[in-house]
Amino acid sequence: MFDTALTANDLIFLAKGAGMTLIVTAISVFFGTILGILFGVIRYQVGAWWFAPMTFVLDVFRSIPLLIQLVLANAFVTTVLGWRISGFTVACGVLSLYTAAYCAEIVRGAIESVPQTLRRAARSLGMTWGQDMTSIVLPLATRVALPSWIGLALGVMKDSALVYIVQVVELLKSTQTLITRLQEPLFLLMICGLFYFIISFPLARFGGYLEKRWSND
Amino acid sequence: MFNYNFRWNQALDSLPQMLEGALVTIEIAVLSMVIGISIAMVLTLFRLSGNRVLSAITTTWVEIARNTPALFQIYMVHFGLGGFGIHLSPYMSLLIGIAFNNAGYLTENFRGALKAIPDTQTRSARSLGMTPIQAFQHVVMPQMLRISFLPMTNQMVWAILMTSLGAVVAMNTDLYGVTSDLNARTFRTFELFAIAAVIFYLLTKAITLSARLLAARLFRY
Amino acid sequence: DKLDDIIASGTLRCAVVLDFPPMGSRDADNNPIGFDVDYCSDLAAALGVTPEVVETTFPERIPALMSGRVDVAVASTSDTLERAKTVGFSIPYYAFENAVVANEGVEMANWEGMKGKTVGATAGTYEAIWLEGKVKEWGEGEFRPYQNQADVFLALSQGQLDATVSTVEVAEANVASGNFPGIKIVDKAPMVPDYVALITLREEYGLINYMDLFINQQVRTGRYAELYKKWVGEGVPADLTIPGVYR
Amino acid sequence: MIEIENVRKSFGPLEVLKGINLTVAKGEVLTVIGGSGSGKSTLLTCINGLEAIDSGRILVDGVEVHAKATDINKLRQKIGIVFQQWNAFPHLTVLENVMLAQVKVLKRSKAEAEAEAERQLNHVGLGDKLTVYPSRLSGGQQQRMAIARALAMSPNYMLFDEVTSALDPQLVGEVLDTLRMLASEGMTMIVVTHEMKFAREVSDRVAFFHKGVMAEIAAPEALFDAPKDPELRQFLSATH
Amino acid sequence: MIEIENVRKSFGPLEVLKGINLTVAKGEVLTVIGGSGSGKSTLLTCINGLEAIDSGRILVDGVEVHAKATDINKLRQKIGIVFQQWNAFPHLTVLENVMLAQVKVLKRSKAEAEAEAERQLNHVGLGDKLTVYPSRLSGGQQQRMAIARALAMSPNYMLFDEVTSALDPQLVGEVLDTLRMLASEGMTMIVVTHEMKFAREVSDRVAFFHKGVMAEIAAPEALFDAPKDPELRQFLSATH
Numbered sequence A: 001m002f003d004t005a006l007t008a009n010d011l012i013f014l015a016k017g018a019g020m021t022l023i024v025t026a027i028s029v030f031f032g033t034i035l036g037i038l039f040g041v042i043r044y045q046v047g048a049w050w051f052a053p054m055t056f057v058l059d060v061f062r063s064i065p066l067l068i069q070l071v072l073a074n075a076f077v078t079t080v081l082g083w084r085i086s087g088f089t090v091a092c093g094v095l096s097l098y099t100a101a102y103c104a105e106i107v108r109g110a111i112e113s114v115p116q117t118l119r120r121a122a123r124s125l126g127m128t129w130g131q132d133m134t135s136i137v138l139p140l141a142t143r144v145a146l147p148s149w150i151g152l153a154l155g156v157m158k159d160s161a162l163v164y165i166v167q168v169v170e171l172l173k174s175t176q177t178l179i180t181r182l183q184e185p186l187f188l189l190m191i192c193g194l195f196y197f198i199i200s201f202p203l204a205r206f207g208g209y210l211e212k213r214w215s216n217d
Numbered sequence B: 001m002f003n004y005n006f007r008w009n010q011a012l013d014s015l016p017q018m019l020e021g022a023l024v025t026i027e028i029a030v031l032s033m034v035i036g037i038s039i040a041m042v043l044t045l046f047r048l049s050g051n052r053v054l055s056a057i058t059t060t061w062v063e064i065a066r067n068t069p070a071l072f073q074i075y076m077v078h079f080g081l082g083g084f085g086i087h088l089s090p091y092m093s094l095l096i097g098i099a100f101n102n103a104g105y106l107t108e109n110f111r112g113a114l115k116a117i118p119d120t121q122t123r124s125a126r127s128l129g130m131t132p133i134q135a136f137q138h139v140v141m142p143q144m145l146r147i148s149f150l151p152m153t154n155q156m157v158w159a160i161l162m163t164s165l166g167a168v169v170a171m172n173t174d175l176y177g178v179t180s181d182l183n184a185r186t187f188r189t190f191e192l193f194a195i196a197a198v199i200f201y202l203l204t205k206a207i208t209l210s211a212r213l214l215a216a217r218l219f220r221y
Numbered sequence C: 001d002k003l004d005d006i007i008a009s010g011t012l013r014c015a016v017v018l019d020f021p022p023m024g025s026r027d028a029d030n031n032p033i034g035f036d037v038d039y040c041s042d043l044a045a046a047l048g049v050t051p052e053v054v055e056t057t058f059p060e061r062i063p064a065l066m067s068g069r070v071d072v073a074v075a076s077t078s079d080t081l082e083r084a085k086t087v088g089f090s091i092p093y094y095a096f097e098n099a100v101v102a103n104e105g106v107e108m109a110n111w112e113g114m115k116g117k118t119v120g121a122t123a124g125t126y127e128a129i130w131l132e133g134k135v136k137e138w139g140e141g142e143f144r145p146y147q148n149q150a151d152v153f154l155a156l157s158q159g160q161l162d163a164t165v166s167t168v169e170v171a172e173a174n175v176a177s178g179n180f181p182g183i184k185i186v187d188k189a190p191m192v193p194d195y196v197a198l199i200t201l202r203e204e205y206g207l208i209n210y211m212d213l214f215i216n217q218q219v220r221t222g223r224y225a226e227l228y229k230k231w232v233g234e235g236v237p238a239d240l241t242i243p244g245v246y247r
Numbered sequence D, E: 001m002i003e004i005e006n007v008r009k010s011f012g013p014l015e016v017l018k019g020i021n022l023t024v025a026k027g028e029v030l031t032v033i034g035g036s037g038s039g040k041s042t043l044l045t046c047i048n049g050l051e052a053i054d055s056g057r058i059l060v061d062g063v064e065v066h067a068k069a070t071d072i073n074k075l076r077q078k079i080g081i082v083f084q085q086w087n088a089f090p091h092l093t094v095l096e097n098v099m100l101a102q103v104k105v106l107k108r109s110k111a112e113a114e115a116e117a118e119r120q121l122n123h124v125g126l127g128d129k130l131t132v133y134p135s136r137l138s139g140g141q142q143q144r145m146a147i148a149r150a151l152a153m154s155p156n157y158m159l160f161d162e163v164t165s166a167l168d169p170q171l172v173g174e175v176l177d178t179l180r181m182l183a184s185e186g187m188t189m190i191v192v193t194h195e196m197k198f199a200r201e202v203s204d205r206v207a208f209f210h211k212g213v214m215a216e217i218a219a220p221e222a223l224f225d226a227p228k229d230p231e232l233r234q235f236l237s238a239t240h
C-alpha cells in the first residue's frame, strides 16, 4: 500500500524509541503510584487542613504545563544546583511527581468511598489500623481506584511524548528523526500514532469494563 | 547557596510580552472549548441518532482523541493536513488540535452524563408533544451540561495547559511560545520559565474559581 | 578545570544538531554523520578521549551545555554578542553564507520578494533572528519559528511557508536530495557571513584556548579542506579570517 | 375515544402485549391493575406512540397513532401522561416546567403560557411554589406538578402510570386527591395503579392485566367483589 | 460488667454526652431509646473505644477502655458491635466475612475459623448462604451475618445500634428474632432501638437519652407505663 524507504533498521530505531516511552512510563507510574498512595493515605489520615501545604504543591503539578515542569526542573537541577544528572533521570523524576499528584487524588477519593461504618466494623472486631487498611480498605478502594488509575497510567504514557525537551529520545522524537531523513511525515506519523493507540486503546477499554463491572455490585 | 546568578530583573523586563502571550493562551483555550463543546454536542447527537455511520464517526473521533498524545494530534493537524495541501497557520493548527482533543474527551463526558439522566425525562418531554430535537435541546442538554460542568472545567484547564504544545507547529505568540522565544535569545531559562509557570498557575486557578462562581449562578437547582 | 575533567573522564560529549545536513544528519542506520560529527571526533582524538554525540535541537543546544549534559557544542553556533554573555566562544570554525529558498509556486525574484510573505526558520538560529527582525521591519508578512530544520523544509515543501532563509550548504543539500519536492533557491540573503564557533561554558578559558588552537590546526593541516570536500563538495572552503582585525 | 384493536407488542423474544382490545369512551375513568411485568406501562406508552407496536392499531379520536401520516407530536398534545417518577425537569422552576411545552409546542406567548401555568398549578394546589425548583418539592408535589404540566396542554386524555408508587405513604394521598378531582371534572383517564381502594372508588371500569393479556375487565364492584379470572383472584388475595 | 462513670464527650462546640453514669451487669439486656442526636450511638462507640472521651471513664470487666496502657484491639474482641447498615464487607463471601477477624485477630487457623463461622451462621439462620456475596443478601440477612460475625469472636458483650432502622418492615422481624434469641441465651447486650414493643418485651432495663443526658432509666414497665421525665412522656406519645 505504501511505497516507503523505511528499512528494518529504522523499525528497530522506532522500536527503541517506543521502548524508551514504555520505560519512562513504567518507572514514572511505578514511583508515582507509590508516592501517590503515600500522599493519598497521609492526606486522608491527617485531614485537609494539615495537609494543605502538600495539597498546594501537588496542585501545582496539575496546574502548569508538563513541558514547563520539565524545562524548569531541568534548568533548576542542572544549572541552578549544578548537579550532573541525565535527562532521563529528570524526565522520570518530574513525571513521577506529576503522576503522584494525580494518583494522590484518586487514592484519597477511593479511600473516602469506603463506608466509614465498614471500617468501624473492622476496628470493632479488634482489627488494627493496618489490618483494616490491608483487609478492608485496600480491596474495596482498589476497585474504585483501578479504572481511574489505568486512565492515569495511559495519560502519563501519552504525556511522556514531551520528554524530548530534556534530550530523551522517545517514540515521537524517534519518529521526527526518521521524518528528517526519510521525508515521509504522514506515513511515519501514522505508525507512531498507531503505536500509542495499540497500547492505549485496549487498556482504556479494559478500564471501562472494570468500571462497569465493579460499579454493579 | 546556589552557584548560579539569578537575573530576575532581565527576565521580569519581559513580563509585558509574556502577559500578552497569556492573553493569546486564554483566547485559544476559550475558543477551543467553544468549538470543542459544539463538536462534542454534534458527536453526541450522532451517537444518539442510531445511524451506524454517524456513530462510527463519533467512536473514531473519541478513541483517537483519547488514545494518542495531544502533541501528536497538533502535529498531525499542521503537517498531516499540510500533506493534503490544507494549510493552517500555527494559530489555527494549535486551536484545531486542541479543539479536536477537547471534543473527544467531552463527548465521552457527555456520554456519562446522559446515562445519569433518567429515560422518563425524554419520555415526558416527548409526550408533551416535543420533537426529538426539542426534547434534547430543552430538557436533556441543559441537564447534561450541568452534570458535565466539572469535567468541562477540568478540560478547560487542560486546554490551557495544552497551548504549551504549540511550539511544534511554530506557534510563537502564546505564553509558551513567547517564553521560549525569549529563552532562545537570552538563555535565562530558569527565570523565564519560572515566571511562565506562575502565570500558568494563576490562569488555571482563575479558571477553576470563575467556573465555580459561574456554576453557582447557572445552576440554582 | 573542564579540560582536565574531560581528559580524566575519557569522553568528550558534544552537542550536535542532527537535522542540519551536511553539518549533522543521520545515515541509513540512523547513526550520526556530518561535518560537525567529524569535527567532534577530531577534537576528541586530539584530546585523546572518545567522542560521544548528544543530539540536540537548535533551541536546546545552549541549555544542554548549561545543564552540563554536554561538554562542548559542535553545532554551528553563530558567535553573537548576546550569546557571549552566557557561553564562551572559540574562534570561528566555519562560516556560512545564507540563501533564500522558496516554494516553487511562489513568485520571487530576489530576497526582497520575501516581504509580505509567510516565512519561517529554525527557532533560535542566527538566520531566524535576522529574518524575524526583517519581518518586523517590513511590518507585513508572517514569521514562523519551527522547532527544527526538517520541519521548516517540510512546511516549505508543503507550501505552508512561502520562503525560508538557511545556510547555502543546507539549502543546496536539501534541494539536491530530492526529499523536498517543489523548492528552489532564489537568492543569497544579504547577511554578514555567519561565522560559527565551538562553544563551552563561559569561564572555561583553558578549554576555549585549546579549541582555538584545534581549529587553527585543522586549517593548517588541511583537514578543514578535506572535510569540506567530503561533506560540502568541490570549491573553496570559507575563509575564517577577517581582514583588518585581530582574532 | 381511545380504541385499541388487537395490539401486539414484543421486546425481542418477549411478547409483552398479546393482542389487546379495549375502548375507552369520552369521560370514562379506566383503571388498570396487574402484576409486575404484565404489560401495563407498555400499553400506556403505546397509546401515545412512545413505543411502536407490532400489529393491530390504536385510534385516538379516530386518528391512528402509529400511522406514518399521523403528526405524532400534535397528537401527543391531546394525551397527557405522567410516569412513576423523574417527571420534573430539574433545571427549570415549577412555573418554567409547565410553560416549556406550551411555548415550544403550542407556540403560545410567554405571557399566555405563564397565565395558563399559574392556573393549572393553582388547580393542583401548587400556587405557592411557582418559582421553586423541583428539587425543593416533595415527591407528591412533583407528581402534581407533572399533572399540571400535562393539563396545561389542554389534553383530551390523561394516562397515569403508577404515579404514586415511588412516594412515601404519607404523600400518596395528596396525589390521589388530585386524580379524584380530575375524574370528578370529567377527564378521560387511564390509571395504572396498585391502590385498590382508589381504583374501586373512582373507576368506571377496572382492567386486570396478566402476562400481556387483558384477563378481565369490569365495573369495579364486579371485578373486586366477584372476580372470575383465577389469576385475578390470586392477585387480589395477595394484595388484599 | 460495663461501668460508665461520668463520661463527657464533645464534638467541637457540641457536647454530645453530658456526664453519663451507667452500669450494665453481666447477663443484663439494656435498651436505649431517645430522639435523634441524643447521643445514643456516640455512647456505644465510646464503650468499645472507637471514639475517645473527654472526661470520666469506662470500665469493661474492670479494664479502663480509654487508658493508654489498655490493648484496645484485644479489649474490642470482648465487645461485639453491629451498626445500622453497611456492616457487611462486600468483597468477601458471607463465610469469609465471619472468618476474617478470627484469622487476623484471634490468629485462629483457617479450619478452626471456618468451623466457628459455620456454627455461628447456622445459629442466626444463614447456614445456606455461606458462599454467597453480601450483595445477594437481603438487608435483614446482612444484619444477621454481622451479628454472627461479632459472635464468632466470642464476645462477652454485644452492642446493637439501631440494627433494624434501615430495613424494610418485613425484614425487621427476622433480625429482632435473632436478638431475642441472644437475649434468651443470656448474652449481655446494649440495644439502641426505636422498636418500643421489642424494647418492652426483652429488656431488663430501658434507658431514655435526651440531649446527651440519660434522663430516665427503669424497668420497661415502669418506664413505658409510668414515665416520670416530661421529655420522655412527650417522646413516648410521639412514637406510641
Ligand SMILES: Nc1ncnc2c1ncn2[C@@H]1O[C@H](COP(=O)(O)OP(=O)(O)OP(=O)(O)O)[C@@H](O)[C@H]1O
Pocket: D011, D014, D016, D034, D035, D036, D037, D038, D039, D040, D041, D042, D043
Ligand atoms: N424497552 C424495553 N426493552 C425490553 N424489554 C422491556 C422494555 N420495556 C419493558 N420491557 C419488558 O416488558 C415487560 C412488560 O413491562 P411493563 O413495564 O409494561 O410492565 P408493567 O406491567 O408496567 O410492570 P410494573 O408493574 O413492574 O411497572 C417486562 O418484562 C419488561 O421487562
Ligand SMILES: Nc1ncnc2c1ncn2[C@@H]1O[C@H](COP(=O)(O)OP(=O)(O)OP(=O)(O)O)[C@@H](O)[C@H]1O
Pocket: E011, E014, E016, E034, E035, E036, E037, E038, E039, E040, E041, E042, E043
Ligand atoms: N464524628 C462526629 N463529628 C461531629 N459531630 C458528630 C459526630 N458524630 C456524631 N456527631 C453529633 O453528635 C450528636 C449525637 O450523635 P449520635 O449519633 O450519638 O446521636 P444518636 O442518638 O445516635 O442519634 P440517631 O438516633 O439519629 O442515630 C449529633 O448531633 C451528631 O450530629
Ligand SMILES: [Mg+2]
Pocket: D040, D041, D042, D161, D162
Ligand atoms: Mg410499569
Ligand SMILES: [Mg+2]
Pocket: E040, E041, E042, E161, E162
Ligand atoms: Mg445513632
